[in-house]
Amino acid sequence: MQDALLRFARNRLALLGAVVLLLVLTMAAAAPVLYPAGAFALAGPPLQPPGGRFLLGTDTLGRDVAAGIVYGARTSLMIGVVATLAAVVLGVLIGAVAGYYRGKPDLALMRITELFQTIPSFILAILLVAILSPSADSEIAAITLVSWPGIARLARGEFASLGGREFVLACVGLGAGDGRIVFRHLLPNCASPLIAVGSLLVANVILFESGLSFLGLGDPNLMSWGLMISAGREVLRSAWWICTFPGLAIVATVLAINLIGDGLNEALNPRLRDR
């Protein structure tokens, strides 16, 4: 593991990603201290350009864009992490059952997975949120439901390829139960690709969340970058800063997470070690 960390640290781009993400994390954590009034507070006159009293300007209602960015980071990261974890857990469970038992459970579960994969995921997410009525919970549920199939397929492949190995047969021979074999022996052995893919998924989820908010399907009580862009889009030609800064925030965060994901992939994947 230390090896992997070292390899990760040697990757400059990944390190840059980590620094940016750390900044975003700090920002999100410090939000209530930086802007105690909250992201929706009417802080000053509307449409103030950046610079002056407001670092990033104010929007059409006179809300501080900087406060929106900071609170938007909280929303994006919270939903990004929760939905990714949920998708990974769901995906691994389904993939593990399918890959370990093969046969009929595999056939059934993989057809279900394929069904989900054939439906355009963003459209399905929109539909789910619209049905469940927009809130943070429904966003997480919708994003989870459209994100697990990739993880499930990966997990199934890993479990299937490890399933026939000698150490597994040895476990079976020693009388270990299925649960013990799956969680103690198989899962740690396929953790590296799952971590790499999972970290990339966070970036995807953040994009999903921004997209949903942009379309007005986000939680109206939580400030989100997508919501800021959609609200500022109307005045893009006269007040560029309202859309631009949350847009940059999304780009920076998603790029950082992607760089970290690539770094993790390289660090954890033995085949890429010597590149």
Place this chain on the structure above:
Amino acid sequence: MFRRFNAPLRALFAAAAVAVLATAARAQEPQRGGTMVMIVQPEPATLASYMSVAGNVCPVACQVYEGLVSYDWDLKPVPKLATSWEVSPDGLTVTFHLRDGVTFHNGAKFTSADVQYSFMEVLKKVHPRAPVVLGDLSAIDTPDPMTAVFHFNHPAPYLMMALSGYDAPIVSKSAFENTDPAANPTANKPIGTGPFKFGAWERGQYVRLDRNPNYWQAGLPYLDHIVARFIPDASTRSAALETGEVQYAAYSSVNYSDVKRLQANPALDTTSKGYEMTSGLSEIEMNEHRPPFDKREVRQAIAYAIDRKFIIDNVQYGFGKPATGPLSSNFKPSGLYTDEVLRFDVPDRIAIANKLLDEAGLPRKADGMRFAATLEVNSFGQQWMRQAEYLKQALAAVGIDLTLRSEDTGAWLRRVYTNYDYDMSEPFFNNLADPVIGVQRQYVTSQIRKGVDFVNNTFYSNKEVDDLFAAGAQEVDPVKRADIYHRIQKILVTDSPVIWLSEVQYVTVFNRKLHDATTGPLGTYSAFERAWIEH
């Protein structure tokens, strides 16, 4: 100056001046021909304006259908298909003398039989507002082809305000006889008496209307065609106006935020006239079956807590004015409007709101909040989300913790008007041409109708208000009628069953080459027979 020049030069100047003036005068002389392209947003589902009052139907259908009357800028009826009319002293009969020599687009001659059929067999049966507006119309006699006599169970003075081609289109009996009006084939290819005939409807693209060469007003209309285009994307609509591809866009089909920019374009002009008979009010409804909204103090406190001017300036981009009560100030000319009601726009309004909430037994808790409520966000566009975000902030200042819920239109309307599963909602109501038509539906006890959208869902029920509305509907004397509605406004504002936020001002953006498109208070809901294009 002229003294310096010699006589011949002076004469030349004079001639030039005359020429310039003559050109200017000629530019104002209507020119025949040309096509006007207008935006209709969104695409209508039907063109059957006799059974749908959806806002996007009439801009097309009202070019084809006409009413008995139209209205001048003072909202007074002026002749259209009826040339004159007399109201009997008891208000129970109205005699219309009809225009001779009018033909429908299918060639049939327009007679009193068409009027009778339109009102009794079509409008009374399928028009959404018929239960209120035509409820007291009992029969129409046709003593001769050019006379129609309306009989009422009770006096119905408001009906004179609902006879335009928008409110009560006259259809051809020959096209409707022996058919079910709700399934008539003319729903999507209307046949009327209007200045334009239905041409073609390319779904998802446009409706084309063609000049009616046999129109009863000789020489009109000026335009050869009207094309109603459907452009779903707001920025594309603005761009279409900027490029001159489209000449006319009404009912704020251009985003308010873009209007300011388009106003700076020398080729374009804007007007907020032509909406005097629409009179939109944005409001907050509160469910009186959900405490603490059953308390008048709480409702008043909310009314005090909101800065209407802020909403108008920052959410509506300045297009609108603060509302004072259930009637729009557009009813000022008719004398029905009054602003001598309880006013919430006082300087110490926040202090009053806090005091009222204290008195209502809702003290601030440790977190500074008094109670929590959910606001259902109007689903008709971004503007309503911004307003909801402002309301959340404004009410937090007096200790009301608002949670916003935004659902799609179907879910929102079902929640608010069918399931009554709401605390507060932010709808939008049109007062229309008369309080009977557009106002009373929201406040009288009989309009608590589960499952009917945009009626009384606050459960407000006040015998005195019910009686006053009933009296106002039948009062023929304008002074007494005005007095009744003044009393209604005073009582309603004090009771605040809903909170009136702003009178929304629609904007029409049009190309300066297009003239005389807005010629009356119905604006886009009347025919463009006088509109003409410089070319």
